[in-house]
Amino acid sequence: MDHDTLDDLDQHLLRTLQLDGRVPFSRIARDRSVSERTVARRYQRLRTLGLRVIGRPVSSRLGLTRWLLRLHCTPDAAGAIAEVLARRPDTSWVTLASGGTELYCALNARTAEERNALLLEKLPRTPRVLSVSAHCMLRIFVGATSTWHATRFEPQSTAAMVDSGASAAAPLSLDTTDRILFTELARDGRATLPELAAAADRSPSSVQRHLDRLRGEGALNLSVDFDPQLLGYHMATRIWLNVTPAHLRIVGETLATHPQIAFAAAITGTSNLVANGIFRDPADLYNYIDRRIGRLPGIQSIETAPTLREVKRLAPAMA
Structure with a gap:
């Protein structure tokens, strides 16, 4: 597969995922004036080329x-x-x-x-x-x-990418739900709320609160591998x-x-x-x-x- 076959939409999708691995496809679709289905198809195509979005704990x-x-x-x-x-x-x-x-x-x-x-x-x-x-x-x-x-x-x-070993903040305490979410997001950083809720045996709203806390506290990074x-x-x-x-x-x-x-x-x-x-x-x-x-x-x-x-x-x- 030659990089020349990655068109502007592919590269915009990659760039946007790099900035936020869980960005809704609908937002990308609006930015590029294409359908959400088109963005989803492009994402699946890139996945066949090795694209991974991975949830990673900040050490x-x-x-x-x-x-x-x-x-x-x-x-x-x-x-x-x-x-x-x-x-x-x-x-x-x-x-x-x-x-x-x-x-x-x-x-x-x-x-x-x-x-x-x-x-x-x-x-x-x-x-x-x-x-x-x-x-x-x-x-x-x-x-x-x-x-x-x-x-x-x-x-x-830069602020979104720093994992500073010199951070003065106390280590974040994780509960069972947090650990399950880290495990699931390590497999697929774009796993849906229903999928994460089923894995954690919690409601989607509860899972969303956990995700917001982990990201807000700087404990979860969404990484792109391509x-x-x-x-x-x-x-x-x-x-x-x-x-x-x-x-x-x-x-x-x-x-x-x-x-x-x-x-x-x-x-x-x-x-x-x-x-x-x-x-x-x-x-x-x-x-x-x-x-x-x-x-x-x-x-x-x-x-x-x-x-x-x-x-x-x-x-x-x-x-």
Whole structure:
């Protein structure tokens, strides 16, 4: 399927879902002067191409700490280790990079004991793991709503995408209905109120109140997963930056406005800012580094690592 077959209505639908994964089709239909049935058909067609709308808990609002793990493995073992990590319920994405010897993994840890069990016990004892570095995500500037973008799409609101590990708000307490809703929305973020009500054994009005509370409290994000290659982007790249402390926030917030960047976070470690960019080809990546990153203040060093394979992506944090 070539991205050129995605017409203006398809791309408007994708963009609108990126801004609000549960937006009514009737609103999109009014915006584009088409029938609601036409929008529903286009949505189902995009689903056959891999589109997913997923309800995801916001880690920091549930008392979870997010970590980025960077593993170096022998070439014959990286794929198998990535598959094992992908099966863990506390990982949200796993990717292979750098010739198949480097592996990145996002980990959601509720306690120090959960974190240490993996970092200090299991991984160090895993054969063919050559090194492990763990980076705590201090603040996520962008990355909670989508794995794709297109440069002609309007920038999203940064406030809607931030999952800040530094939030001062107390973790939100979840009841049984909340947990059922998270489970159902992880399967389909656009599940209807009657479907959610049946799963939770509650009335639709009660479910709507729960959804309003979870979204209003910043505990639920609706994420959009769509293959960037269908939009003409064939080069996903991890970008590690070392930024002077005085410029860290402004650089992170600036990256969040760049349509090339799907994820950016301030982290602990030698590189204090990490980003994931989606580019059309190597020339597009070069131009981005030269014309966008190169002009930002406080950049001391940059390291890039093209993604070879995404083993797991957009899995929900534990609720």
